[in-house]
Amino acid sequence: MRIAIVTDAWSPQVNGVVRTLQAVRAELEAMGHVVLVVSPERFASVPCPTYPEIRLAFARSAAVGRMLAAFGADAIHLATEGPVCLAARTWCLARAIPFTTAYHTQFPDYIAARTGANPEWIWRYIRWFHAPAHAILASTPSVEATLAAHGLNHARAWGRGVDFSLFGMDGARDPAFAELPGPVMLYVGRVAVEKNIEAFLACDHPGTKVVVGDGPARAALVRRFPDVRFLGQRTGCELAAAYRAADVLVFPSRTDTFGLVMIEALACGTPVAAYPVTGPLDVLDERVGAMDADLRTAIAGALTRDRVTCAAYAGRFSWAASARQFLHALVPLQPLALAA
Numbered sequence: 001m002r003i004a005i006v007t008d009a010w011s012p013q014v015n016g017v018v019r020t021l022q023a024v025r026a027e028l029e030a031m032g033h034v035v036l037v038v039s040p041e042r043f044a045s046v047p048c049p050t051y052p053e054i055r056l057a058f059a060r061s062a063a064v065g066r067m068l069a070a071f072g073a074d075a076i077h078l079a080t081e082g083p084v085c086l087a088a089r090t091w092c093l094a095r096a097i098p099f100t101t102a103y104h105t106q107f108p109d110y111i112a113a114r115t116g117a118n119p120e121w122i123w124r125y126i127r128w129f130h131a132p133a134h135a136i137l138a139s140t141p142s143v144e145a146t147l148a149a150h151g152l153n154h155a156r157a158w159g160r161g162v163d164f165s166l167f168g169m170d171g172a173r174d175p176a177f178a179e180l181p182g183p184v185m186l187y188v189g190r191v192a193v194e195k196n197i198e199a200f201l202a203c204d205h206p207g208t209k210v211v212v213g214d215g216p217a218r219a220a221l222v223r224r225f226p227d228v229r230f231l232g233q234r235t236g237c238e239l240a241a242a243y244r245a246a247d248v249l250v251f252p253s254r255t256d257t258f259g260l261v262m263i264e265a266l267a268c269g270t271p272v273a274a275y276p277v278t279g280p281l282d283v284l285d286e287r288v289g290a291m292d293a294d295l296r297t298a299i300a301g302a303l304t305r306d307r308v309t310c311a312a313y314a315g316r317f318s319w320a321a322s323a324r325q326f327l328h329a330l331v332p333l334q335p336l337a338l339a340a
Contacts, residue, residue, distance in 0.1 A: 002034045003330065004073035006064065008056075008082030009104075010039035014233060015190060016260045017104045020160060020322075021079055027323030036071045038064060040084055059084040065091035075330035076100075077137075081107065081129050093132060098331040101130050102137040102158065103147060106278075109194070109255040123150050134331040139258040140282035156329045160258050161319030167240050167267040169311045174238070177245035180208040180229070183303055186246035186270070188239070188261040189253070191215035191230075200252040201225045205299045209250075212242050243268035248302045251280060252295060259283060267314035269307035273298040288313045 005025065009017040025035045043059045064087040068076060076092060076099040078085040085101075092099045108119035108126065130136050130152055137158035138144045144155040177184050185207055187200055192215040201209060201221060210229045211221075222230055234242055243249065249265035251274040259279040262272045272289035274280035275298070280291050288310045290301025 001074045001327075001330075001332070002036070002072055003028060004036045004038065004068050004071055004076045005079055006038040006068075006076065006085050006088040007079035008040060008084045009080050010037065010041060014235065016256075016258065017080065019260060020104070023161060023163065023319045024323045024326050027319050028327065031323065031327075033327075036067070036073065038067055038084060038088065042067070043084070056083055059087040061087040061090040061094075064088045074333055076333070077102070077326075077330065078133070080104065081126065086129070089129065089132070097333060098134045100135050100137060100329055100331060101133040103130065103143060103155070104139070104257060106255045106257060127151055135329050137326065137329055140278070142278040142282050143257045146278065156325075158325045158329060159317065159322050160260055160263065161317050161322045162263050162267045162314055163319065164267060164315075166236065167243065167264045167314075169244065169267075169269040169307065171244060171268075172237070172241045173245040174241040175245075177210070177242070180210070183207040183247035184210060184245065185248050185250050185273075185299060186210045186212065186242060186265075187250050187252070188212045188242070188265070191218040191221065193217050194253070194255055196252045196254055197221065198224075199295055200250045201228055203250075203295045203299065205296045207247070210242070210246065212239065239264075240268060243270050246270050248273050248299055250274070250295070250299060253277075253279065262289075263314050263317045266310045267317075269311045271302040271305035271307070271310050273302035285313075 005021060007021055009015065011018060028035050046056055078088055078099055078101045108122035111117055111122050127150060135154055135156045136147060136152060138147060138155040139158060139160055147155045187197060189195055191197060191213050210231060212231050212234050214233045218230060243265045249270050249272045251259055251262055251272055254275055254277045256279040262283050265272055266288055272284055274291050276291040284291060288305055290298045292298040
C-alpha cells in the first residue's frame with residue numbers, strides 16, 4: 001500500500017507526535033508499504049509565536065494535492081490540525097477523497113494554559129476539523145471518551161510503543177547521576193508551561209531533581225530553581241542512559257494524551273510518578289508506578305516499585321502492534337480517486 005502521512009509536526013521537532021510518526025513509518029516500511037510524509041519542511045514557514053521550535057508552514061491545498069496525486073496514495077492520513085493538514089483536508093474534501101485523522105495533542109488545554117483562552121473555543125475548531133474524517137485515531141480509551149464527550153464518536157484505537165533496541169534495563173547509566181544525592185527524580189520532555197513542570201520542581205520530596213529537555217520555559221525555570229539540574233535535550237543512547245540512572249520518572253503533565261516517556265522509562269526499569277489523569281491512568285498500574293493528587297505522595301509510592309517488574313510491564317507496548325492498528329484504521333481509496 002502507498003500511504004501518505006500529512007503532518008505539521010516533523011523533525012527537527014522533538015516530541016511525542018514526531019517520534020510516533022517516525023516509529024510507525026519505519027514499521028510500515030518494514031512491512032513493505034511505501035510511505036510519503038508531507039511536512040512543513042516542504043514549504044516556506046515561520047516560527048510559531050511563543051514556540052519557535054515549531055514551524056507554521058505556508059501550505060496551499062493545490063500544492064499539497066499535487067504531492068498526494070503524484071505519489072498515487074492508496075490511503076491518506078492527516079496527523080495534526082495545523083496548516084499543512086488543513087490544506088490537505090481542503091483538497092480531499094473538494095474531491096470527496098476519504099482520509100483519517102489523529103488526536104495526538106490536547107490543543108484546547110495547551111492553548112488555554114499558554115494564553116488563558118477558553119478551551120471550548122478551540123474545541124469548536126477541533127470538532128470542525130475532525131468531523132469529516134473516516135476515523136479519528138486515538139491513543140487511549142480516555143482520549144476516545146474525551147472526543148466522544150465533544151461530539152466526535154468515530155475514534156479508533158491507535159496505541160504507542162517502545163524501541164526495545166534502545167530502551168531496556170541493560171546498557172549504560174549516565175555517570176553524572178551517580179554523584180547526585182538520591183533519590184534522583186527525572187523529568188523528560190518539553191520544557192513548556194503546559195507540561196506543568198513547575199509542580200514537579202516545587203515539590204518538596206528530598207533528593208535531586210533533573211530535567212532533560214528544552215523549550216520556551218527553560219530560562220525562567222533555571223532562574224527560579226537553581227538547585228535543579230537542567231541537562232538540555234537528549235536522545236538515543238544518552239536518553240536511555242538517563243532513564244536507567246534515575247530512581248523515578250516524574251510525569252507532572254495534566255494535559256497529555258499518552259506520554260511516551262513513561263513507557264520508555266518503564267522499559268529501562270524506572271518507575272513512574274504522576275497525577276491520576278488522562279495518559280497515566282491509561283498507561284500505568286500500581287505495579288509500576290504511583291498516581292496521586294499530591295505529587296510528593298506519588299513519588300514516594302513509585303520509589304517502592306520493583307525495576308524488573310517495570311521493564312517486564314513495558315513489553316506490552318510494541319511499535320509493530322501500533323503500526324498494525326494504524327494500518328487497519330486507514331480507508332483505502334478507490335482506483336483513480338486522486339485523478340478526480
